[in-house]
Amino acid sequence: MPQVLCTALNTESGPHFPLLRQAGFDVTVAENPRSLFQPDILVKTAREVDAVIAGSEPWPRQVIEQLPRLRVLSRTGVGYDAIDLAACDDHKVVVATTPGVNHHAVAEHTLALLMGVARGFPERDQGVRSGHWVRVSTPRVMGRTLGLVGLGRIGQAVATRAIGLGMQVIAYDPFPNTLFAQQWKIELLPLDDLLSRSDYVSLHLPATADTKHLMNASRLARMKPGSVLINTARGVLVDEAALNDALRSGHLRGAGLDVFETEPLPLDSPLLQRENVLLSGHVAGLDDESQHDTLTMAADTIIQLSRGGWPEERIRNLSGIRDWKW
Template sequence: MPTTLITTPTFARHSTRPWQILEEAGAGPLRPSGDVALSPGELLKYAPEADALIVGMDAITAEVMDAAPRLRVIAKHGVGVDTIDVGAARARGIPVVCAPGSNSHAVAEYTFGLLLSAARSLAASHVAVAAGGWPKLFGPQLRGKTLGIVGFGRIGRLLAGYAHAFGMELLAHDPYVPQAGIRAHGAEPAALDTLLARADAVSLHTPPDPSGTPLLDRARLAAMKQGAILVNAARGGLVDEHALADLLGSGHLGAAALDAFSTEPLPADHPLREAPRTLLTSHMAACTPEANQAMGAMVADDVVRVLAGNEPLHQAR
């Protein structure tokens, strides 16, 4: 009987259906730790038992694949597969599947919440009031401001709709989306550097560069509009986090709201912990029961399809 090794603690947390899909197909789900992701060492320890992997943010390298001689499919419990060496999997004949669109609404809603919270200092006000204070914290209204969206896929387009409803002007940068497609969603196409110079707020929705080079390095962060807000609910590798902390400290940037970081959990000595006007959350934009159920069912279905000798429906390219 095949075994499905599940490394992510959020798999099927809010639905029994994904478990049922695996169990009914005889795919022997194995979840060696319940509430935390496997460490790299634990992953290598359990990999030889796996015919299928369902993973979260784990680094699935060629080393992991070579430690799993029975491995027939890798499933990302989510959308982005940048933590999986898709090329190495392809070379070994192992399909990589994911759950496109399953968490788009959850992430887009959360992203707009981060933007609104950062603009109006909601978290800072809560902390002050809970401690006995009663501050009147001023922040810009969003109506009439310009939002720059970097990456105009499903999530970026949904975010554009929410921002438009708040009366924001929209810029979008995505070299893979035709300009007509950007305009169709009410946004003006823009080169990245133009967008950064013009936008009052910037939201990132694109995968990181495989080389590890931040999309927003120190120079690009410094080129952002004075007082601009940065929102990142995509990937931590997109931003030079030390430079971001410096520019928040100097007052050049107005605020930052981040749900993704280069190292997770965030290290105790990370400079963003002490940076002013910063809202930090624990990579939880996709954490809704609805998205969790959809992601789990989609990847479980594809795992079962591959183990049965069929083509997956949602193969990553």
């Protein structure tokens, strides 16, 4: 019986279990998904499986090459920068994602972080807990400018919600959807112009060689004094040391971060000491509906591939595995 390991969820619940079992798979879960960030534990856990419904744990070459039985990595979500595609090509492992499923969840989380930082929730929460009620006014969000760095499916979902809050939305995207921008009256700008005009900057680009440390010290300095940075995309987009400096100096009023350069965020990170930073642990894309739909799609991908199907729109290493067989 083919074996499927689920590292994306550590409970035996969810729609993927009956789907896979009815299709003839034996399904197990990783008891401690966070431990799988250690390569040796990941290899030991996945050594006897044919397919994985993967979470955000890294899949480097040193892991892939020790798993000769592995045929499919079906990732919950749209990011796959933690997976070594070249290694998967070499070892004939299909890498798939679940596009078009979690953008509403990410958009809501993005605005939750934005509103939380805008209203000073980190400081106010700590103040109440320590018996000191902080009564300091904050700028109203309505009427402020939100700069979206990336106007894909998630950026668009953020844009429509922000416009509903009365914000002015501007955007940068290397390959913009001009029709959407025109429909919603979103001005498209070069990145540096966007940074200098935005009260809030929200990142929605994938992790690539070109976007690593996109927000470095130079670009953070170009941001409007007193502005706020939100990142629900990928941690490597932001130089965290430079961000900490910008927050410490007061150049930036705050930040809302769901993703980090190193995950989990090290406990010695200076960002943990910043009262003007609101943090969450790479969960922006996770709500009840998106979890159900991503797990369903991830399982369906494995089932289709096992039956000779080829869900091309979900596969991320097409060119390297054209001669792939289960």
